[in-house]
Amino acid sequence: DTGVSQDPRHKITKRGQNVTFRCDPISEHNRLYWYRQTLGQGPEFLTYFQNEAQLEKSRLLSDRFSAERPKGSFSTLEIQRTEQGDSAMYLCASSLFRANYGYTFGSGTRLTVV
Amino acid sequence: GENVEQHPSTLSVQEGDSAVIKCTYSDSASNYFPWYKQELGKGPQLIIDIRSNVGEKKDQRIAVTLNKTAKHFSLHITETQPEDSAVYFCAAGVRNAGGTSYGKLTFGQGTILTVHP
Numbered sequence: 001d002t003g004v005s006q007d008p009r010h011k012i013t014k015r016g017q018n019v020t021f022r023c024d025p026i027s028e029h030n031r032l033y034w035y036r037q038t039l040g041q042g043p044e045f046l047t048y049f050q051n052e053a054q055l056e057k058s059r060l061l062s063d064r065f066s067a068e069r070p071k072g073s074f075s076t077l078e079i080q081r082t083e084q085g086d087s088a089m090y091l092c093a094s095s096l097f098r099a100n101y102g103y104t105f106g107s108g109t110r111l112t113v114v
Numbered sequence: 115g116e117n118v119e120q121h122p123s124t125l126s127v128q129e130g131d132s133a134v135i136k137c138t139y140s141d142s143a144s145n146y147f148p149w150y151k152q153e154l155g156k157g158p159q160l161i162i163d164i165r166s167n168v169g170e171k172k173d174q175r176i177a178v179t180l181n182k183t184a185k186h187f188s189l190h191i192t193e194t195q196p197e198d199s200a201v202y203f204c205a206a207g208v209r210n211a212g213g214t215s216y217g218k219l220t221f222g223q224g225t226i227l228t229v230h231p
Contacts, residue, residue, distance in 0.1 A: 033218070041223060042221030042222050043221050044221070048217070056218060091157055091158070102148050103148075103216065103219070105158045105159070107155070
């Protein structure tokens with residue numbers, strides 16, 4: 001078990017381009033969460049899945065953002081028509097139903113929109 | 115929705131001293147309060163958590179206290195070491211009645227802890 005894996009670690013993109021990030025949770029973790037963290041702030045909730053079902057979405061997740069977890073394993077987060085304000089660290093976390101501990105976070109994908 | 119306030123934003127201590135970080139929350143429905151440590155270039159790492167049916171929890175040099183009436187909780191680190199230097203975040207969320215699953219967390223703004231040798 002190598003923990004929560006996120007790819008890529010860094011992404012630089014031009015304004016207006018689309019980007020996609022991938023998260024591989026700890027195997028058998030059925031809940032998967034996406035958070036966004038800007039410099040000097042705590043993580044902000046974006047969305048989470050239980051298996052393949054998206055259970056909750058934040059108002060932060062505008063129409064340009066979409067997240068999927070098609071087979072209940074890995075997840076992707078896509079941002080369309082990126083804006084400079086999208087520059088942030090995108091964190092993925094997972095947790096196991098019935099476990100007596102909380103989330104495990106990945107190391108994040110740092111997005112820079114130029 | 116939930117709002118979590120964290121203080122102080124920076125904390126500087128000498129090695130061996132204690133460090134205390136305090137958080138308040140607004141939503142009385144919150145029943146799960148984890149603390150995370152984040153080092154440069156890494157994701158947050160869970161260091162301790164407390165549920166609302168417990169007033170205090172301790173794990174070696176780290177302890178957390180919760181006052182549900184006042185809606186505040188605190189992290190206490192004793193005998194600090196230079197490797198404790200990091201950003202610490204408190205969070206509040208809901209753990210379901212059966213204790214089997216976790217929803218979203220609302221995080222505080224973070225405390226930069228520096229432990230001087």
